[in-house]
Amino acid sequence: MTLFEAASEVVFLNRGFVLSSLISEVVLLIAIVAVTKVYLVPAIRYYKRGLLYTKQGCSPPRHWLWGHLTVFPLSHDGMLKRLRTTAQYAGMFVSWAGPFTYWIETQHPTTCAVLANSSVLSAPKAEFLYGCLRPWIGDGLLTSKGSKWKRNRRLLTPAFHFEILKPYLNIFNKSSYAMLEKWKRHSGQSYDVYGDVSNLTLDTMMQCAMSTDTDSGGEDGGYGYINAVHELTLLVMERVYNPLHMIDWIYHFSSNGRRFRKLVDFVHETSETIIKERKKELETLVQEDNDNASTATNNEISSFKKRGTKHLDFLDILLQTKDENGNGLTLKEIRDEVDTFLFEGHDTTASGIAWCLYNLAKHPEYQQRCREEVLEEVGEKEKIEWEDLSKLTYLAMCIKESLRLNPPVFCVGRELNEDLTFNDKYTPCKKMKVESGNTVLMQIMSMHRNPHVWENPEVYDPERFSAENMKNRHSMSFLAFSAGPRNCIGRNFAMNELRVVIGQTLRQYKLWCDDDTPQPKMQPNIILRSANGIHIKFKPVETEIT
Protein backbone atom coordinates (compact mmCIF):
# COMPACT_ATOMS: atom_id res chain seq x y z
CA MET A 1 0.00 0.00 0.00
CA THR A 2 1.33 3.43 -0.96
CA LEU A 3 1.39 6.30 1.47
CA PHE A 4 -1.42 7.96 -0.52
CA GLU A 5 -3.65 4.84 -0.33
CA ALA A 6 -3.07 4.51 3.43
CA ALA A 7 -3.95 8.19 4.00
CA SER A 8 -7.22 7.97 2.02
CA GLU A 9 -8.24 4.82 3.97
CA VAL A 10 -7.75 6.69 7.26
CA VAL A 11 -9.88 9.59 5.98
CA PHE A 12 -12.58 7.12 4.87
CA LEU A 13 -12.57 5.27 8.19
CA ASN A 14 -12.66 8.58 10.05
CA ARG A 15 -15.61 9.73 8.00
CA GLY A 16 -17.41 6.49 8.83
CA PHE A 17 -16.59 7.00 12.48
CA VAL A 18 -17.78 10.63 12.42
CA LEU A 19 -20.99 9.60 10.67
CA SER A 20 -21.79 6.79 13.08
CA SER A 21 -21.06 8.92 16.15
CA LEU A 22 -23.23 11.68 14.66
CA ILE A 23 -26.09 9.21 14.23
CA SER A 24 -25.73 7.91 17.79
CA GLU A 25 -25.71 11.48 19.13
CA VAL A 26 -28.90 12.30 17.20
CA VAL A 27 -30.54 9.10 18.49
CA LEU A 28 -29.47 9.95 22.04
CA LEU A 29 -30.83 13.48 21.64
CA ILE A 30 -34.17 12.19 20.34
CA ALA A 31 -34.35 9.75 23.27
CA ILE A 32 -33.61 12.53 25.78
CA VAL A 33 -36.24 14.80 24.18
CA ALA A 34 -38.78 11.94 24.18
CA VAL A 35 -38.14 10.99 27.82
CA THR A 36 -38.26 14.67 28.82
CA LYS A 37 -41.53 15.21 26.95
CA VAL A 38 -43.25 12.00 27.92
CA TYR A 39 -42.09 11.60 31.51
CA LEU A 40 -40.10 14.52 32.86
CA VAL A 41 -42.23 17.52 31.84
CA PRO A 42 -45.52 15.97 33.06
CA ALA A 43 -43.73 14.79 36.20
CA ILE A 44 -42.43 18.29 36.97
CA ARG A 45 -45.85 19.79 36.20
CA TYR A 46 -47.45 17.22 38.46
CA TYR A 47 -44.88 17.81 41.16
CA LYS A 48 -45.54 21.55 41.14
CA ARG A 49 -49.30 21.02 41.29
CA GLY A 50 -48.95 18.46 44.11
CA LEU A 51 -46.86 20.96 46.04
CA LEU A 52 -49.51 23.62 45.51
CA TYR A 53 -52.54 21.49 46.38
CA THR A 54 -51.00 20.14 49.56
CA LYS A 55 -50.08 23.69 50.60
CA GLN A 56 -53.69 24.78 50.79
CA GLY A 57 -54.16 23.48 54.32
CA CYS A 58 -56.27 20.59 53.06
CA SER A 59 -53.75 17.90 53.70
CA PRO A 60 -51.88 16.33 56.60
CA PRO A 61 -48.28 17.57 56.93
CA ARG A 62 -46.19 16.25 54.04
CA HIS A 63 -42.55 15.99 53.00
CA TRP A 64 -41.48 18.26 50.09
CA LEU A 65 -40.21 15.29 48.09
CA TRP A 66 -42.01 12.11 49.05
CA GLY A 67 -45.24 13.81 50.09
CA HIS A 68 -47.40 11.52 52.23
CA LEU A 69 -45.64 8.29 51.40
CA THR A 70 -44.59 7.81 55.02
CA VAL A 71 -48.07 8.75 56.30
CA PHE A 72 -49.98 6.64 53.76
CA PRO A 73 -47.58 4.06 52.32
CA LEU A 74 -48.58 2.60 48.97
CA SER A 75 -50.00 -0.61 50.43
CA HIS A 76 -53.19 -2.08 51.87
CA ASP A 77 -52.18 -0.64 55.25
CA GLY A 78 -51.72 2.79 53.70
CA MET A 79 -55.25 2.57 52.35
CA LEU A 80 -56.59 1.60 55.79
CA LYS A 81 -54.66 4.41 57.49
CA ARG A 82 -56.82 6.83 55.55
CA LEU A 83 -59.74 5.83 57.78
CA ARG A 84 -58.06 7.72 60.61
CA THR A 85 -58.00 11.00 58.70
CA THR A 86 -61.73 11.55 59.16
CA ALA A 87 -61.33 12.90 62.70
CA GLN A 88 -59.29 15.88 61.46
CA TYR A 89 -60.12 16.04 57.75
CA ALA A 90 -63.77 15.11 57.94
CA GLY A 91 -64.72 16.51 54.54
CA MET A 92 -61.78 15.94 52.26
CA PHE A 93 -58.03 16.02 52.01
CA VAL A 94 -55.30 15.89 49.42
CA SER A 95 -53.01 12.93 49.43
CA TRP A 96 -49.64 13.23 47.72
CA ALA A 97 -48.09 9.88 46.89
CA GLY A 98 -44.46 10.73 46.40
CA PRO A 99 -43.31 13.51 44.16
CA PHE A 100 -45.49 12.79 41.16
CA THR A 101 -48.97 11.59 42.04
CA TYR A 102 -51.68 13.18 44.13
CA TRP A 103 -55.40 12.75 44.52
CA ILE A 104 -58.18 14.72 46.17
CA GLU A 105 -60.08 12.40 48.50
CA THR A 106 -63.66 13.19 49.57
CA GLN A 107 -65.13 11.46 52.61
CA HIS A 108 -68.21 13.36 53.73
CA PRO A 109 -71.72 13.47 52.18
CA THR A 110 -71.39 17.20 51.48
CA THR A 111 -68.12 16.87 49.58
CA CYS A 112 -69.17 13.64 47.86
CA ALA A 113 -72.42 15.40 46.84
CA VAL A 114 -70.39 17.95 44.87
CA LEU A 115 -69.14 15.07 42.75
CA ALA A 116 -72.55 13.41 42.50
CA ASN A 117 -74.40 16.60 41.63
CA SER A 118 -72.00 17.58 38.88
CA SER A 119 -71.65 15.72 35.62
CA VAL A 120 -68.46 14.29 37.07
CA LEU A 121 -69.83 10.95 38.21
CA SER A 122 -70.36 10.19 34.56
CA ALA A 123 -66.90 11.49 33.71
CA PRO A 124 -63.96 9.27 32.82
CA LYS A 125 -62.90 7.08 35.70
CA ALA A 126 -59.56 7.62 37.43
CA GLU A 127 -57.20 6.04 34.93
CA PHE A 128 -54.49 5.12 37.46
CA LEU A 129 -56.95 2.68 39.05
CA TYR A 130 -59.42 1.60 36.38
CA GLY A 131 -56.77 1.69 33.62
CA CYS A 132 -55.08 -1.28 35.29
CA LEU A 133 -58.33 -3.24 34.93
CA ARG A 134 -58.71 -2.42 31.25
CA PRO A 135 -56.52 -5.19 29.74
CA TRP A 136 -58.78 -7.58 31.63
CA ILE A 137 -62.34 -6.22 31.55
CA GLY A 138 -61.74 -4.08 28.47
CA ASP A 139 -64.09 -1.23 27.73
CA GLY A 140 -67.14 -2.67 29.48
CA LEU A 141 -69.73 -0.72 31.43
CA LEU A 142 -67.48 -0.19 34.45
CA THR A 143 -64.54 1.27 32.55
CA SER A 144 -66.04 2.87 29.43
CA LYS A 145 -66.88 6.53 29.15
CA GLY A 146 -68.82 9.10 27.13
CA SER A 147 -71.17 8.01 24.37
CA LYS A 148 -70.05 4.38 24.46
CA TRP A 149 -70.91 4.10 28.16
CA LYS A 150 -74.26 5.89 27.61
CA ARG A 151 -75.27 3.58 24.76
CA ASN A 152 -74.26 0.40 26.59
CA ARG A 153 -75.88 1.46 29.87
CA ARG A 154 -79.13 2.04 27.94
CA LEU A 155 -78.82 -1.31 26.17
CA LEU A 156 -78.08 -3.22 29.38
CA THR A 157 -80.59 -1.60 31.75
CA PRO A 158 -83.46 -3.90 30.61
CA ALA A 159 -81.37 -6.87 31.79
CA PHE A 160 -82.04 -5.72 35.37
CA HIS A 161 -85.81 -5.30 35.06
CA PHE A 162 -87.58 -7.06 37.94
CA GLU A 163 -89.28 -9.47 35.54
CA ILE A 164 -85.82 -10.63 34.46
CA LEU A 165 -84.49 -10.74 38.04
CA LYS A 166 -87.44 -12.72 39.47
CA PRO A 167 -86.52 -16.20 38.14
CA TYR A 168 -82.95 -15.76 39.40
CA LEU A 169 -84.23 -16.39 42.91
CA ASN A 170 -84.51 -20.11 42.08
CA ILE A 171 -80.81 -20.12 41.29
CA PHE A 172 -79.90 -18.26 44.52
CA ASN A 173 -81.98 -20.71 46.59
CA LYS A 174 -80.54 -23.78 44.88
CA SER A 175 -76.94 -22.60 45.20
CA SER A 176 -77.45 -21.69 48.87
CA TYR A 177 -78.76 -25.18 49.60
CA ALA A 178 -75.74 -26.76 47.92
CA MET A 179 -73.31 -24.60 49.91
CA LEU A 180 -75.10 -25.13 53.22
CA GLU A 181 -75.19 -28.88 52.67
CA LYS A 182 -71.41 -28.83 52.33
CA TRP A 183 -71.12 -26.85 55.57
CA LYS A 184 -72.53 -29.77 57.56
CA ARG A 185 -69.03 -31.25 57.47
CA HIS A 186 -67.60 -28.16 59.17
CA SER A 187 -70.19 -27.82 61.92
CA GLY A 188 -68.64 -26.51 65.17
CA GLN A 189 -65.30 -25.69 63.54
CA SER A 190 -63.80 -22.31 62.84
CA TYR A 191 -64.32 -22.17 59.08
CA ASP A 192 -63.21 -19.62 56.47
CA VAL A 193 -66.40 -19.06 54.48
CA TYR A 194 -64.95 -16.71 51.87
CA GLY A 195 -63.96 -19.40 49.34
CA ASP A 196 -67.35 -21.16 49.41
CA VAL A 197 -69.26 -17.90 49.20
CA SER A 198 -67.09 -16.80 46.29
CA ASN A 199 -67.77 -20.08 44.48
CA LEU A 200 -71.48 -19.63 45.13
CA THR A 201 -71.63 -16.08 43.75
CA LEU A 202 -69.61 -16.98 40.66
CA ASP A 203 -71.79 -20.01 40.09
CA THR A 204 -75.00 -17.96 40.38
CA MET A 205 -73.53 -15.20 38.19
CA MET A 206 -72.60 -17.71 35.48
CA GLN A 207 -76.11 -19.18 35.58
CA CYS A 208 -77.99 -15.88 35.67
CA ALA A 209 -75.78 -14.21 33.11
CA MET A 210 -75.12 -17.09 30.78
CA SER A 211 -77.19 -20.08 31.90
CA THR A 212 -73.85 -21.81 32.39
CA ASP A 213 -72.53 -23.32 35.58
CA THR A 214 -68.98 -23.23 36.87
CA ASP A 215 -68.21 -26.74 35.58
CA SER A 216 -67.90 -25.23 32.14
CA GLY A 217 -65.71 -22.41 33.39
CA GLY A 218 -62.56 -23.45 31.51
CA GLU A 219 -60.07 -26.27 31.55
CA ASP A 220 -59.90 -26.63 35.30
CA GLY A 221 -63.50 -25.67 35.96
CA GLY A 222 -64.94 -22.63 37.71
CA TYR A 223 -62.54 -22.91 40.61
CA GLY A 224 -59.70 -22.10 38.22
CA TYR A 225 -61.65 -19.09 37.02
CA ILE A 226 -62.30 -17.91 40.59
CA ASN A 227 -58.63 -18.25 41.49
CA ALA A 228 -57.69 -16.39 38.34
CA VAL A 229 -60.08 -13.52 39.17
CA HIS A 230 -58.83 -13.43 42.75
CA GLU A 231 -55.20 -13.32 41.67
CA LEU A 232 -55.95 -10.71 39.03
CA THR A 233 -57.44 -8.35 41.62
CA LEU A 234 -54.34 -8.82 43.81
CA LEU A 235 -52.07 -8.10 40.86
CA VAL A 236 -54.03 -4.98 39.89
CA MET A 237 -53.78 -3.60 43.43
CA GLU A 238 -50.05 -4.41 43.62
CA ARG A 239 -49.65 -2.46 40.38
CA VAL A 240 -51.55 0.51 41.75
CA TYR A 241 -49.23 0.54 44.77
CA ASN A 242 -46.07 0.50 42.62
CA PRO A 243 -45.46 3.80 40.76
CA LEU A 244 -42.86 2.16 38.46
CA HIS A 245 -45.42 -0.40 37.34
CA MET A 246 -47.69 2.42 36.21
CA ILE A 247 -45.38 2.73 33.20
CA ASP A 248 -46.82 0.16 30.80
CA TRP A 249 -43.62 -1.18 29.28
CA ILE A 250 -41.94 -1.66 32.67
CA TYR A 251 -44.98 -3.57 33.93
CA HIS A 252 -45.10 -5.53 30.70
CA PHE A 253 -41.65 -7.03 31.32
CA SER A 254 -42.02 -7.53 35.09
CA SER A 255 -42.88 -10.97 36.49
CA ASN A 256 -46.20 -9.58 37.78
CA GLY A 257 -46.97 -8.20 34.32
CA ARG A 258 -46.28 -11.55 32.68
CA ARG A 259 -48.44 -13.41 35.20
CA PHE A 260 -51.20 -10.83 34.71
CA ARG A 261 -51.21 -11.40 30.95
CA LYS A 262 -51.32 -15.15 31.37
CA LEU A 263 -54.31 -14.96 33.70
CA VAL A 264 -56.08 -12.45 31.47
CA ASP A 265 -55.65 -14.81 28.51
CA PHE A 266 -57.18 -17.64 30.54
CA VAL A 267 -60.15 -15.54 31.68
CA HIS A 268 -60.73 -14.24 28.13
CA GLU A 269 -60.62 -17.73 26.68
CA THR A 270 -63.20 -18.87 29.21
CA SER A 271 -65.69 -16.14 28.40
CA GLU A 272 -65.08 -16.28 24.64
CA THR A 273 -65.74 -20.02 24.57
CA ILE A 274 -69.08 -19.52 26.30
CA ILE A 275 -70.10 -16.63 24.03
CA LYS A 276 -69.18 -18.45 20.82
CA GLU A 277 -71.04 -21.59 21.85
CA ARG A 278 -74.15 -19.58 22.68
CA LYS A 279 -73.96 -17.58 19.46
CA LYS A 280 -73.76 -20.79 17.46
CA GLU A 281 -76.64 -22.31 19.38
CA LEU A 282 -78.73 -19.21 18.86
CA GLU A 283 -77.95 -19.10 15.13
CA THR A 284 -78.93 -22.75 14.73
CA LEU A 285 -82.22 -22.15 16.53
CA VAL A 286 -82.97 -19.03 14.50
CA GLN A 287 -82.21 -21.00 11.33
CA GLU A 288 -84.63 -23.71 12.43
CA ASP A 289 -87.23 -21.04 13.04
CA ASN A 290 -86.58 -19.55 9.61
CA ASP A 291 -87.19 -22.92 8.06
CA ASN A 292 -90.52 -22.94 9.80
CA ALA A 293 -92.55 -20.22 8.09
CA SER A 294 -95.18 -19.94 10.80
CA THR A 295 -92.68 -18.68 13.42
CA ALA A 296 -90.67 -16.46 11.09
CA THR A 297 -91.86 -13.20 12.68
CA ASN A 298 -90.27 -13.35 16.09
CA ASN A 299 -87.45 -15.75 15.52
CA GLU A 300 -85.14 -14.92 18.35
CA ILE A 301 -87.66 -14.97 21.18
CA SER A 302 -89.17 -18.20 19.95
CA SER A 303 -85.64 -19.61 19.84
CA PHE A 304 -85.21 -18.90 23.54
CA LYS A 305 -88.37 -20.80 24.25
CA LYS A 306 -87.16 -23.71 22.19
CA ARG A 307 -83.82 -23.76 23.92
CA GLY A 308 -85.74 -24.43 27.10
CA THR A 309 -83.93 -21.75 29.11
CA LYS A 310 -86.05 -20.99 32.17
CA HIS A 311 -84.92 -17.39 32.21
CA LEU A 312 -83.79 -14.83 29.68
CA ASP A 313 -80.16 -14.39 30.62
CA PHE A 314 -77.74 -11.53 30.32
CA LEU A 315 -75.93 -13.06 27.34
CA ASP A 316 -79.23 -13.50 25.48
CA ILE A 317 -79.81 -9.79 25.86
CA LEU A 318 -76.25 -8.87 24.84
CA LEU A 319 -76.37 -11.06 21.75
CA GLN A 320 -79.63 -9.60 20.56
CA THR A 321 -79.62 -6.02 21.70
CA LYS A 322 -79.58 -3.36 18.98
CA ASP A 323 -79.29 0.41 19.16
CA GLU A 324 -81.58 2.84 17.31
CA ASN A 325 -79.48 2.37 14.13
CA GLY A 326 -79.98 -1.38 14.27
CA ASN A 327 -76.35 -2.03 15.26
CA GLY A 328 -75.62 -4.83 17.69
CA LEU A 329 -72.56 -5.35 19.88
CA THR A 330 -69.36 -6.82 18.44
CA LEU A 331 -67.84 -10.03 19.86
CA LYS A 332 -65.20 -7.94 21.68
CA GLU A 333 -67.87 -5.65 23.17
CA ILE A 334 -69.87 -8.65 24.35
CA ARG A 335 -66.75 -10.22 25.88
CA ASP A 336 -65.92 -6.97 27.69
CA GLU A 337 -69.41 -6.81 29.20
CA VAL A 338 -69.37 -10.49 30.13
CA ASP A 339 -65.96 -10.13 31.83
CA THR A 340 -67.16 -6.98 33.60
CA PHE A 341 -70.26 -8.72 34.93
CA LEU A 342 -68.42 -11.86 35.94
CA PHE A 343 -65.88 -9.78 37.87
CA GLU A 344 -68.07 -6.96 39.23
CA GLY A 345 -71.08 -9.21 39.77
CA HIS A 346 -69.48 -12.02 41.73
CA ASP A 347 -66.59 -10.61 43.72
CA THR A 348 -68.52 -7.71 45.22
CA THR A 349 -71.46 -9.89 46.22
CA ALA A 350 -69.14 -12.52 47.75
CA SER A 351 -67.49 -9.82 49.87
CA GLY A 352 -70.93 -8.45 50.91
CA ILE A 353 -72.25 -11.88 51.96
CA ALA A 354 -69.09 -13.01 53.78
CA TRP A 355 -68.74 -9.79 55.80
CA CYS A 356 -72.44 -9.81 56.68
CA LEU A 357 -72.29 -13.42 57.92
CA TYR A 358 -69.30 -12.41 60.04
CA ASN A 359 -71.07 -9.34 61.48
CA LEU A 360 -74.13 -11.43 62.32
CA ALA A 361 -71.93 -14.13 63.90
CA LYS A 362 -70.45 -11.40 66.11
CA HIS A 363 -73.93 -10.16 67.10
CA PRO A 364 -76.15 -13.12 68.05
CA GLU A 365 -79.00 -10.80 69.13
CA TYR A 366 -79.41 -9.24 65.67
CA GLN A 367 -78.86 -12.65 64.09
CA GLN A 368 -81.70 -14.18 66.09
CA ARG A 369 -84.04 -11.35 65.11
CA CYS A 370 -83.27 -11.92 61.44
CA ARG A 371 -83.79 -15.68 61.86
CA GLU A 372 -87.18 -15.14 63.50
CA GLU A 373 -88.20 -12.79 60.71
CA VAL A 374 -87.21 -15.29 58.01
CA LEU A 375 -89.00 -18.15 59.81
CA GLU A 376 -92.12 -16.05 60.23
CA GLU A 377 -92.27 -14.67 56.68
CA VAL A 378 -91.06 -17.69 54.71
CA GLY A 379 -92.44 -20.38 57.00
CA GLU A 380 -91.94 -23.99 55.96
CA LYS A 381 -91.41 -23.20 52.28
CA GLU A 382 -88.16 -24.52 50.89
CA LYS A 383 -87.45 -21.42 48.84
CA ILE A 384 -87.34 -17.74 49.71
CA GLU A 385 -89.59 -16.36 47.00
CA TRP A 386 -89.93 -13.00 45.29
CA GLU A 387 -92.95 -11.99 47.42
CA ASP A 388 -91.00 -12.72 50.63
CA LEU A 389 -88.14 -10.36 49.86
CA SER A 390 -89.94 -7.10 50.64
CA LYS A 391 -91.05 -8.53 54.00
CA LEU A 392 -87.51 -9.29 55.17
CA THR A 393 -87.00 -5.73 56.35
CA TYR A 394 -84.86 -6.36 59.42
CA LEU A 395 -82.57 -8.64 57.42
CA ALA A 396 -82.20 -5.85 54.83
CA MET A 397 -81.25 -3.43 57.65
CA CYS A 398 -78.57 -5.84 58.88
CA ILE A 399 -77.21 -6.25 55.35
CA LYS A 400 -77.02 -2.49 54.79
CA GLU A 401 -75.29 -1.97 58.13
CA SER A 402 -72.73 -4.56 57.11
CA LEU A 403 -72.26 -2.86 53.73
CA ARG A 404 -71.70 0.38 55.66
CA LEU A 405 -68.96 -1.03 57.90
CA ASN A 406 -67.39 -3.25 55.24
CA PRO A 407 -68.31 -1.84 51.81
CA PRO A 408 -67.13 -4.27 49.10
CA VAL A 409 -66.33 -1.33 46.81
CA PHE A 410 -64.54 0.94 49.27
CA CYS A 411 -63.45 3.70 46.89
CA VAL A 412 -64.33 5.06 43.45
CA GLY A 413 -62.41 7.65 41.44
CA ARG A 414 -63.03 10.13 38.64
CA GLU A 415 -60.98 12.40 36.47
CA LEU A 416 -62.68 15.80 36.62
CA ASN A 417 -63.98 17.09 33.30
CA GLU A 418 -64.92 20.46 34.83
CA ASP A 419 -63.60 22.70 37.62
CA LEU A 420 -65.29 22.04 40.95
CA THR A 421 -65.37 24.01 44.18
CA PHE A 422 -65.69 22.11 47.43
CA ASN A 423 -66.88 23.98 50.50
CA ASP A 424 -65.76 22.09 53.51
CA LYS A 425 -66.56 23.51 56.92
CA TYR A 426 -64.60 20.77 58.67
CA THR A 427 -61.13 21.09 57.20
CA PRO A 428 -58.78 24.02 57.81
CA CYS A 429 -58.80 25.17 54.17
CA LYS A 430 -62.64 25.58 54.21
CA LYS A 431 -62.85 25.94 50.43
CA MET A 432 -60.99 24.24 47.66
CA LYS A 433 -61.12 24.79 43.92
CA VAL A 434 -60.12 21.70 42.00
CA GLU A 435 -59.38 22.13 38.33
CA SER A 436 -60.55 19.92 35.51
CA GLY A 437 -58.10 17.10 34.81
CA ASN A 438 -57.45 16.30 38.47
CA THR A 439 -58.34 12.97 40.01
CA VAL A 440 -60.91 12.95 42.80
CA LEU A 441 -61.64 9.86 44.87
CA MET A 442 -64.83 9.16 46.76
CA GLN A 443 -63.58 7.25 49.81
CA ILE A 444 -66.72 5.24 50.53
CA MET A 445 -65.39 3.31 53.51
CA SER A 446 -63.89 6.42 55.15
CA MET A 447 -67.23 8.17 54.73
CA HIS A 448 -69.12 5.19 56.14
CA ARG A 449 -66.87 5.32 59.23
CA ASN A 450 -66.68 9.09 59.52
CA PRO A 451 -67.52 10.17 63.12
CA HIS A 452 -68.89 13.46 61.77
CA VAL A 453 -71.50 11.50 59.80
CA TRP A 454 -72.25 8.42 61.92
CA GLU A 455 -72.42 8.25 65.70
CA ASN A 456 -70.11 5.54 67.08
CA PRO A 457 -69.21 4.59 63.52
CA GLU A 458 -67.24 1.47 64.45
CA VAL A 459 -70.27 -0.12 66.14
CA TYR A 460 -72.45 -2.55 64.16
CA ASP A 461 -75.97 -1.24 64.71
CA PRO A 462 -78.69 -2.19 62.14
CA GLU A 463 -81.12 0.34 63.69
CA ARG A 464 -79.29 3.04 61.75
CA PHE A 465 -81.22 1.80 58.71
CA SER A 466 -84.69 1.80 60.23
CA ALA A 467 -87.17 3.91 58.24
CA GLU A 468 -87.30 6.38 61.14
CA ASN A 469 -83.53 6.88 61.35
CA MET A 470 -83.11 7.03 57.60
CA LYS A 471 -85.44 10.02 57.36
CA ASN A 472 -82.97 12.46 58.86
CA ARG A 473 -79.93 11.19 57.09
CA HIS A 474 -78.12 12.87 54.18
CA SER A 475 -78.93 10.89 51.02
CA MET A 476 -75.23 10.58 50.24
CA SER A 477 -74.18 9.17 53.60
CA PHE A 478 -74.55 5.55 52.46
CA LEU A 479 -72.77 4.94 49.18
CA ALA A 480 -72.15 1.19 49.05
CA PHE A 481 -73.65 1.16 45.54
CA SER A 482 -72.40 4.67 44.66
CA ALA A 483 -74.84 7.33 43.38
CA GLY A 484 -75.83 9.27 40.30
CA PRO A 485 -75.90 8.05 36.70
CA ARG A 486 -72.98 5.67 37.23
CA ASN A 487 -74.36 3.95 40.28
CA CYS A 488 -74.32 0.17 40.47
CA ILE A 489 -76.51 -1.30 37.75
CA GLY A 490 -76.57 -4.62 39.67
CA ARG A 491 -77.79 -3.18 42.98
CA ASN A 492 -81.14 -5.01 43.04
CA PHE A 493 -79.59 -8.21 41.78
CA ALA A 494 -77.04 -8.03 44.60
CA MET A 495 -79.53 -7.17 47.36
CA ASN A 496 -81.76 -10.06 46.26
CA GLU A 497 -78.88 -12.50 46.33
CA LEU A 498 -77.66 -11.29 49.72
CA ARG A 499 -81.14 -11.66 51.24
CA VAL A 500 -81.66 -15.17 49.88
CA VAL A 501 -78.21 -16.55 50.74
CA ILE A 502 -78.04 -15.00 54.22
CA GLY A 503 -81.71 -15.78 54.93
CA GLN A 504 -81.25 -19.45 53.98
CA THR A 505 -78.05 -19.66 56.06
CA LEU A 506 -79.80 -18.31 59.16
CA ARG A 507 -82.70 -20.73 58.73
CA GLN A 508 -80.29 -23.64 58.88
CA TYR A 509 -77.39 -22.50 61.08
CA LYS A 510 -76.59 -20.57 64.21
CA LEU A 511 -73.43 -18.55 63.68
CA TRP A 512 -70.94 -17.35 66.25
CA CYS A 513 -67.33 -16.31 66.79
CA ASP A 514 -65.26 -17.01 69.89
CA ASP A 515 -61.64 -16.63 71.03
CA ASP A 516 -60.47 -19.41 68.66
CA THR A 517 -61.98 -17.68 65.64
CA PRO A 518 -59.39 -15.50 63.87
CA GLN A 519 -60.48 -11.88 63.55
CA PRO A 520 -60.56 -10.85 59.89
CA LYS A 521 -57.96 -8.27 58.86
CA MET A 522 -59.53 -5.93 56.32
CA GLN A 523 -57.64 -5.88 53.04
CA PRO A 524 -58.73 -3.17 50.58
CA ASN A 525 -57.87 -5.00 47.41
CA ILE A 526 -60.08 -3.42 44.70
CA ILE A 527 -62.80 -5.33 46.53
CA LEU A 528 -62.73 -5.33 50.35
CA ARG A 529 -61.47 -8.73 51.43
CA SER A 530 -59.78 -10.07 54.51
CA ALA A 531 -56.07 -10.88 54.52
CA ASN A 532 -56.64 -13.96 56.72
CA GLY A 533 -60.04 -15.10 55.42
CA ILE A 534 -63.43 -14.65 57.07
CA HIS A 535 -63.80 -17.33 59.75
CA ILE A 536 -67.00 -18.09 61.60
CA LYS A 537 -68.36 -21.07 63.55
CA PHE A 538 -71.79 -22.56 62.90
CA LYS A 539 -74.08 -25.34 64.05
CA PRO A 540 -77.48 -26.55 62.81
CA VAL A 541 -80.22 -24.38 64.34
CA GLU A 542 -81.72 -27.17 66.44
CA THR A 543 -78.44 -27.76 68.35
CA GLU A 544 -77.38 -25.60 71.27
CA ILE A 545 -74.16 -23.59 71.09
CA THR A 546 -71.94 -24.55 74.02
Ligand code: HEM
Ligand atom coordinates in the same frame (compact mmCIF):
# COMPACT_ATOMS: atom_id res chain seq x y z
C1 HEM B 1 -72.86 -6.07 47.10
C2 HEM B 1 -72.63 -6.07 45.81
C3 HEM B 1 -72.22 -4.89 44.98
C4 HEM B 1 -71.68 -3.69 45.37
C5 HEM B 1 -71.35 -3.23 46.78
C6 HEM B 1 -71.48 -2.91 44.18
C7 HEM B 1 -70.99 -1.61 44.16
C8 HEM B 1 -70.79 -0.87 43.03
C9 HEM B 1 -70.25 0.48 43.01
C10 HEM B 1 -69.84 1.28 44.24
C11 HEM B 1 -70.20 0.87 41.72
C12 HEM B 1 -69.66 2.20 41.19
C13 HEM B 1 -68.26 1.98 40.67
C14 HEM B 1 -67.62 3.21 40.11
O1 HEM B 1 -68.21 4.27 40.07
O2 HEM B 1 -66.48 3.10 39.69
C15 HEM B 1 -70.69 -0.22 40.90
C16 HEM B 1 -70.78 -0.19 39.53
C17 HEM B 1 -71.16 -1.26 38.78
N1 HEM B 1 -71.66 -2.46 39.23
FE1 HEM B 1 -71.86 -3.02 41.15
N2 HEM B 1 -71.88 -3.64 43.09
C18 HEM B 1 -72.36 -4.85 43.54
C19 HEM B 1 -72.89 -5.86 42.77
C20 HEM B 1 -72.99 -5.85 41.41
C21 HEM B 1 -73.59 -6.89 40.62
C22 HEM B 1 -74.24 -8.15 41.18
C23 HEM B 1 -73.44 -6.52 39.32
C24 HEM B 1 -73.89 -7.24 38.08
C25 HEM B 1 -74.78 -8.16 38.03
C26 HEM B 1 -72.76 -5.23 39.29
C27 HEM B 1 -72.41 -4.54 38.16
C28 HEM B 1 -71.90 -3.27 38.15
C29 HEM B 1 -71.55 -2.56 36.93
C30 HEM B 1 -71.64 -3.10 35.52
C31 HEM B 1 -71.09 -1.29 37.33
C32 HEM B 1 -70.68 -0.14 36.42
C33 HEM B 1 -71.92 0.72 36.19
C34 HEM B 1 -71.66 1.91 35.31
O3 HEM B 1 -70.59 2.50 35.38
O4 HEM B 1 -72.60 2.28 34.58
N3 HEM B 1 -72.53 -4.86 40.59
N4 HEM B 1 -71.05 -1.26 41.73
